Structure formats: structure tokens, C-alpha cells
Amino acid sequence: MFNTTDVIETIEMIEKEHLDIRTVTMGISLLPCIRESAEETAQAVYERVVKRAEKLVPTAEQLSREYGIPIVNKRVSVTPVSLITAAFPEKSALIALALDRAADTLGIDFLGGYSALVHKATADYERKFLSTVPEALASTKKLCASVNVGSSRSGINMDAVKRVGELIKETAALTEDGLGCAKFVAFCNAVEDNPFMAGAFHGVGEADCVINVGVSGPGVVQHALSFAPEADLTEAAELIKRTAFKITRAGQLVAKEAARRLGVPFGVVDLSLAPTPARGDSVAHILEELGLEVVGGHGTTAALAMLNDAVKKGGVMASSRVGGLSGAFIPVSEDIGMIEAAEKGAISIDKLEAMTCVCSVGLDMIAVPGDTPASTISAMLADEAAIGMVNNKTTAVRIIPAPGKKVGDTVNFGGLLGRAPVLPVHTGSAEKFISRGGILPAPIHSFKN
Amino acid sequence: MKAVVTVTGTDRKGIIAQVSAFLCEKEINILDISQTIMGDQFAMVMLVDATDCKEDFASLSAQAAEVGRRIGMSVRLQHEDIFNAMHTV
Numbered sequence: 111m112f113n114t115t116d117v118i119e120t121i122e123m124i125e126k127e128h129l130d131i132r133t134v135t136m137g138i139s140l141l142p143c144i145r146e147s148a149e150e151t152a153q154a155v156y157e158r159v160v161k162r163a164e165k166l167v168p169t170a171e172q173l174s175r176e177y178g179i180p181i182v183n184k185r186v187s188v189t190p191v192s193l194i195t196a197a198f199p200e201k202s203a204l205i206a207l208a209l210d211r212a213a214d215t216l217g218i219d220f221l222g223g224y225s226a227l228v229h230k231a232t233a234d235y236e237r238k239f240l241s242t243v244p245e246a247l248a249s250t251k252k253l254c255a256s257v258n259v260g261s262s263r264s265g266i267n268m269d270a271v272k273r274v275g276e277l278i279k280e281t282a283a284l285t286e287d288g289l290g291c292a293k294f295v296a297f298c299n300a301v302e303d304n305p306f307m308a309g310a311f312h313g314v315g316e317a318d319c320v321i322n323v324g325v326s327g328p329g330v331v332q333h334a335l336s337f338a339p340e341a342d343l344t345e346a347a348e349l350i351k352r353t354a355f356k357i358t359r360a361g362q363l364v365a366k367e368a369a370r371r372l373g374v375p376f377g378v379v380d381l382s383l384a385p386t387p388a389r390g391d392s393v394a395h396i397l398e399e400l401g402l403e404v405v406g407g408h409g410t411t412a413a414l415a416m417l418n419d420a421v422k423k424g425g426v427m428a429s430s431r432v433g434g435l436s437g438a439f440i441p442v443s444e445d446i447g448m449i450e451a452a453e454k455g456a457i458s459i460d461k462l463e464a465m466t467c468v469c470s471v472g473l474d475m476i477a478v479p480g481d482t483p484a485s486t487i488s489a490m491l492a493d494e495a496a497i498g499m500v501n502n503k504t505t506a507v508r509i510i511p512a513p514g515k516k517v518g519d520t521v522n523f524g525g526l527l528g529r530a531p532v533l534p535v536h537t538g539s540a541e542k543f544i545s546r547g548g549i550l551p552a553p554i555h556s557f558k559n
Numbered sequence: 560m561k562a563v564v565t566v567t568g569t570d571r572k573g574i575i576a577q578v579s580a581f582l583c584e585k586e587i588n589i590l591d592i593s594q595t596i597m598g599d600q601f602a603m604v605m606l607v608d609a610t611d612c613k614e615d616f617a618s619l620s621a622q623a624a625e626v627g628r629r630i631g632m633s634v635r636l637q638h639e640d641i642f643n644a645m646h647t648v
Contacts, residue, residue: 116646175617178637356645363644
């Protein structure tokens, strides 16, 4: 028999507190698509993606109606394309167009995997592939690109870090307000089963085809905390754990059922708290609910550390397999609390960098002045990658140097991408440091064998 | 399969009658009902068995919502698993 209070609680979470399944992402291997020419490979890629994911959108929509819970995004991730086009890297853009066309045919929201894994070195074919990224992002709508520039085991490929800074600038120049940069992320310690964009790709260690699900629900956590204004932080952490458990169970249910109906293995549930620009769906507001006047002030890192840990502890028990990024996201433009804090001048890139030490994932959806040098963006990536490398965690940079914009302006991306007040960057040059290149060695504690 | 029907909104006459008539018409059997009034707010939760109903569940759910619109209430028909998943270990 059911408990009426539980039933009403679920209904309220969905209808008033923005509980949703943020994404059902199908990972598809492209390895069987490699042909002799780029044209044949592009055709094989299109056909495989469309065939494998043909039922993804209708199945997700059916599940959404049956369970009465919104499934916001239906996505596909694929094998890093640089591996598929190694024999003809200059023509990689053909695969980009084929993937975008497949995304259109399927009616999915995004497709990720226009990616290269260059954490130890950049092969010649990867160098050529990377050069196609800005044009590929400018000529497609749903395609997302990513680069892994470092890992705790291999160190940081500083040549790749330098190149990514240039690519971000090129992408910004080719797309209105630099919007293409919202579809481009650089990682340290990228994960192979991440269902979230822009960084989703289907790792080569994965099954041929798999379903990964990303849950959300910052509004639910904030709402639960609002009933416990006097709770100490131990109690608050417990409350967050219990709430995260419930949220994740919904994700686990959808993931298992989607995998069963689609006839592919269930991969992981990603326990991330992913905000949207909607009021009541903000990670920043959870931190403020915990007692901070405004996110970005002193205490923010500690509050975020507690939140991130509690979300994981609650979520891990709720799912049979957990993976992906699993933590609280702090994208500036996609979180109304972050946007407001940035507009008030309460939050800086330095504070955001500190926050990334204790949560997933990194400097995310931050607009910086259009005249920010490529070397400065590379240096921001180097800093983030160093945090990830030393702390054995995933870090990332998704920065938008909006052309023609300066501090005080706002860039409007629209929809779930939100709006971003342009934040100041340090003006001291890192040009010489970045131009040194080479490998930033892995930390001593990476030698665990 | 079992499902949960929830009806919420401002209290008025005939809510249970209308919702039950819809369920009966669709060959859905009511297993349990719990109903409460908070102020002027009506909240009802029903556990139902839809095994004999041959219609597509998603379409049934849309029709239930339509019944709700007709009587000025919020009516939802959801698979019971979502509640079991979220509230049991």
C-alpha cells in the first residue's frame, strides 16, 4: 500500500520544485563505422547513429508520460571522432555534418563526441582534427565537442592546452556572441560515461551501445532545506542525502526501464545536481539557503563541498551503478542564482576556481571579455587541469570570450544555456608560460602501482 | 499493472464521482482511496489496477488529465513504480 504523504511529495517535487530527469543519453560506438574514405565513413556514421537511436526519443517520451516525470533532454554520445577519422583527419568535418544530420533526424537535443583525447600527447591526426573543431561547431547546431588535455596519470599536455585556447577564440569569432563556445569543453580526467553536454562522449572501454541517465533537482534540495532553517550542518547534510536518494531513485528507475525497452545495457546514473536558469532550479540558491547571503562570498567553498558530498552519499545508495561526473554543477549562465551573484559583482572567476576544487566540474559557461588573449584562456584551462590532476578529479573549462563584449555587458544564449554577465579576467599575461608547451608532469601520488 | 491517480485542487461537488466514472469506463479497478481536505484544498490519492484496460498507458494518462481540466482539478495517472522507487529502499 502507498503512503499519501509520499505520493503528494513526489507530485510537488515534480510540479513545484522542478524535479526532472535531465537527460537520457545513449552512448553509441562508432568504431564499426570506419571505412576507407571520409565520405563512406560519414554515411556509415549517419546510418549507425540513426538506426541505434531510432527509438530513443519516443521511448523517453513514453516513459515521461507513464511516470509523470519530465525527461528534459534526449541525447546521443559517440566514440571520440578523432579516432574514427585518423586516416583522413582533414575531412573530419564531414563526420560532424553527418552527426548533426543524424541528430536532426532523431529529434534529439544534443549529440556529443566531436572529441579528441590528447592527455599525454597530440598525434598528428589529432592536431589536424582539432583544427576542424571551430568550423565544425559553426556549421552544426546540435553537435558538441570536447578535448581531454590532461589526467592524473599522464600529466597535462600543455601543447594541447595552448591549442585549445586558440580554438576557443576561433570558435567565438565564427559564431554569434561566441555561442559555439558553449558547445566546446576542455577536460582534465574526462570520464567515458558522462551523459551531460557539452562533454559527453562514448569511451572506447564502453559497451557497443549503452544508456546513461543524468538526474537533476536542485530545486528539490533547496525546498527540503527551506523547512529546516535551524538545522546544523550535520543535519542539513543528512537532509540533502535523503533528498538526493529520492531524486536518484527516479533516475535509476527511468534508466533501467529505458535500457530495457531499447534493448541495450544500462550504463550509469550520473548523480549531478544540474541547474537551469529557471527560478527554483538553482545550485547557488541551495548554498544561500544554507546561510550565505550571496553565493561567491566567503564560506561558499565549504558549503559547496558539503552539498557535493551529501549528493554523492545519498545518490550512491539509490543506484546500482553510478558514474559520469556525479556532483553539483556550477555553470554561471545556466543558474539564476549564479547569474544574479555575477550581476551584483559578488562572484569572481577566482572564487569559481576555488569552488571547482570541491565539486564537479569546472569553470563552466562563463563569459569573459572578447579581447581576452588565447594564452589567458589557455592559462585558465591549465589552472583548472592542475586542480583536476592533483586532486584526482574531473575538471573542465567552458569559457565564452564573447566577441566585442566587455566587463559589464551580458551575453544572452537563450533557453537552458541562459545568460552570462561578462566577468573580468586577470590581465597579467601568461603568454610566455603557455608558449613553453611540453608536458606538465603527473604528480608523485599518481604512481600508485 | 498498478497505477496511482492523484487529484488535487479546490474542493467542489462531484470530484470523486467524475474521476471514478472515468476509471470505470476504462475498466480500471480502484484498489484503495485516500482523501483529505486541507482548508478548501482537496487532495485524493487512489491506487488502481489497470490490468483489464487495453489502452496505451500514456494515452490514458493524457485522458485523465483532460478529465481534470473539465472539472477544474489537477488529475494525474502515473505508473506506481515512480512512487515505489522514490520512497522505498
